[in-house]
Every structure is written in C-alpha cells, then in structure tokens.
Amino acid sequence: MSISAAQVKELREMTGAGMMDCKAALAETNGNLEEAVDWLRKKGIAKADKKSGRTAAEGLIGVAADASSAVVVEVNSETDFVARNEAFQQIVSNIAEVALTTDGTVEAVSQARYPGAAKSVSETVTDAIGTIGENLAFRRSAKLSVGQGAVANYVHNSVADNLGKMGVLVAIETEGNADAARSFARQVAMHVAATNPLALTAEEVDAAEVEREKAIYADQARQSGKPENIIEKMVEGRMRKFFEEVVLLKQAFVINPDVTVEQALKDAEKEIGATATITGFVRFALGEGIEKEESDFAAEVAAAVKK
Known part of the structure; x- marks a missing residue:
C-alpha cells in the first residue's frame, strides 16, 4: 500500500523518529500507526x-x-x-x-x-x-x-573547541589589515558577551523600548513638580545615559573603560591601517527566552505512590 506524507508526519510527531525510519515502519505495518510505533520501539528508534x-x-x-x-x-x-x-x-x-x-x-x-x-x-x-x-x-x-575586513567570534564558558554556553560574533568592514581587524573584533566580542548591548547604534534600538524609557523618565520627572520645559531637558539627559548603557558604540569599553567602544575602534585603526566600521554583532546565550518547566519532585513522588 502507499504511505501518505500525512501518515509519516503523524508518526514522526508521535515518536520523534526520522522521516525515512517512519516511512519504513509504516510500510512494514501496512500503515497501522500503533504497530508502526511498536516497530520503531523494537528497533530502538523510538522511545516509550x-x-x-x-x-x-x-x-x-x-x-x-x-x-x-x-x-x-x-x-x-x-x-x-x-x-x-x-x-x-x-x-x-x-x-x-x-x-x-x-x-x-x-x-x-x-x-x-x-x-x-x-x-x-x-x-x-x-x-x-x-x-x-x-x-x-x-x-x-x-x-x-563582510566584503572586506573580518568577522571574529568568541565563545564563553567553553566546553570544547568552538562550543560553549555563549557565542558572540562581531563584524568589522575595513580595507586595512584583516588580522588586526579580527583581533580587535574579538576584543569587542568579549565586550558584547559581558555587557549584552541592545543595538549597535542608538537608531537601531527598538522604538517601543525607547518610548517606554521616555515615558518612565517623564513620569519620574513630573513627580518633582518641575515645569514641562525642564522635564523635557531632564528626559533628554536620562535618554543619553540610557543609550550609553545599551548601545554598543556608546558603551564604555570593558577592556579600557576610559574610552567608548566607538573611540576604541578609532584608536584601533592605527593598527588596522585604514578606517574601520563595526557593521554588526550577534550574541547567543544558551537557553535565553526559553521558559523552563519547574519540577515539583515531592508532588511527582506522591502521584506515583497513588498509582
């Protein structure tokens, strides 16, 4: 008999087995899903x-x-x-x-x-x-x-070569020395790992995030009873500070906190031998954004006893 793609998909969802294994299981059991599950389990392909x-x-x-x-x-x-x-x-x-x-x-x-x-x-x-x-x-x-330049990577909490709990990429476009650019980009990658910036530039910060911060600062300033024109200036000052904290180029460089990342890049151009531009960065921290299930071990034991 012919095995449909829908049957294969359903068996994969039931067992977690590979597509070809599911197809073989269904062929061996004439399309019977329950028997196909058993067939896969006997082969050690699907778990109970x-x-x-x-x-x-x-x-x-x-x-x-x-x-x-x-x-x-x-x-x-x-x-x-x-x-x-x-x-x-x-x-x-x-x-x-x-x-x-x-x-x-x-x-x-x-x-x-x-x-x-x-x-x-x-x-x-x-x-x-x-x-x-x-x-x-x-x-x-x-x-x-990059067209010209280098992309450096950094792995934090490394467990093996190029594997760890956090990975960062930083790209630098330049016509200068690629090795020097990569060396500096790696330093910036280490900085990104430590500071977790929201964006490369102020313009790239999510607009909703910017408006949220402005609203909070404005409410805080109004509580002081100051006039609106003064409140506006206070908010502007707080937003400058906000961008210094979350924008990569505006952050104090972790390796030399006396300068910003932007200034450190300009200083690095002497070694690179040409103008250089950080064009992007990526930071992956393991499991961020995944809602983990909390296990109540005592409840599990109690439930097992009642069975």
Whole structure:
C-alpha cells in the first residue's frame, strides 16, 4: 500500500523518529500507526515516552568561521549532562559548519544536508533524540559576513573547541589589515558577551523600548513638580545615559573603560591601517527566552505512590 506524507508526519510527531525510519515502519505495518510505533520501539528508534514534548533549555552554542564570515548556532538538550556528550558536541559542531555554507537562517540550515549522511540537519537532530535519549532541538542560528575586513567570534564558558554556553560574533568592514581587524573584533566580542548591548547604534534600538524609557523618565520627572520645559531637558539627559548603557558604540569599553567602544575602534585603526566600521554583532546565550518547566519532585513522588 502507499504511505501518505500525512501518515509519516503523524508518526514522526508521535515518536520523534526520522522521516525515512517512519516511512519504513509504516510500510512494514501496512500503515497501522500503533504497530508502526511498536516497530520503531523494537528497533530502538523510538522511545516509550514522548521526548519531543519535554523542555529542551540546556545544550550548547557552537560557532564556525572562514576568512570573511562566521556563524553561531544554538542546539538544545534537556540536561547539561548531554552537553558533555561527545556525540552531541559533534552534532553541534557539524551544524555550525553546515550553517557556514548557507545564508545562516534556521530554515536553510535545517534543510541542508548533514555531513556524511543522506539526511538533512533537521532529520539528523530528530534521529539523535532516539540515540542520545533526550529531546533535542536546533533552535536558532545567525551569520555575519563582510566584503572586506573580518568577522571574529568568541565563545564563553567553553566546553570544547568552538562550543560553549555563549557565542558572540562581531563584524568589522575595513580595507586595512584583516588580522588586526579580527583581533580587535574579538576584543569587542568579549565586550558584547559581558555587557549584552541592545543595538549597535542608538537608531537601531527598538522604538517601543525607547518610548517606554521616555515615558518612565517623564513620569519620574513630573513627580518633582518641575515645569514641562525642564522635564523635557531632564528626559533628554536620562535618554543619553540610557543609550550609553545599551548601545554598543556608546558603551564604555570593558577592556579600557576610559574610552567608548566607538573611540576604541578609532584608536584601533592605527593598527588596522585604514578606517574601520563595526557593521554588526550577534550574541547567543544558551537557553535565553526559553521558559523552563519547574519540577515539583515531592508532588511527582506522591502521584506515583497513588498509582
């Protein structure tokens, strides 16, 4: 009998097994979903529990780079223990290398062929759920490139080469010495890891965030009873301070707090040998934005006793 794509999709969602494995299971069981699940479980491809439903907020950040580009990816697991698994580390490293050959979007990387396999990155991650024994997820990726210059990367809390708990990319466009540009860009990447700026320039800060801050400062100033023209000046002063705190180029440079990142870049142009411009940065911290499930162990034990 013919196996439909909808059947394969449903079985994948039920078991977390790869597409080809699901297709084979359905073919072996004449399209019977329950029997197909059992078939996969007997083969060790699907586990008894649905791992795809568990929160994956641990894992690793991986980076990869060539002469003019760099990428950063995040692959999540359920526990930090898996992040120390060599097989998992190899998967993250390979995904980063694959990302370097694409435009860096999750869609493109997911669909790209995984190294040494006839499967895509997405299928490989799904297959690994069965072999590693935890829910895994390729969550996000980003790529920076330059026409001339360099893109540097920095990994914080490194657990292996180019793998860790945080990854940062910084791109510098320049006609000068690329090695000198990369060296300075790496310093800026370390700065970004420490300060987590919201944007490269003040103009790039989210407009809603700017308006929210202005409204807060204006309300605070009005409580002092000062006239509106004075309040306006007070808000302007507070916003200048706000941008100094959240805009990369305006921040005090962590390596030399006496100068801003913008001034440090101008100073670095002497070594680079030409004008240089920071064109972008990316900062991935592991698990940020993922709502982790809180486990009540006592409640779990009580529930188990009642069964």
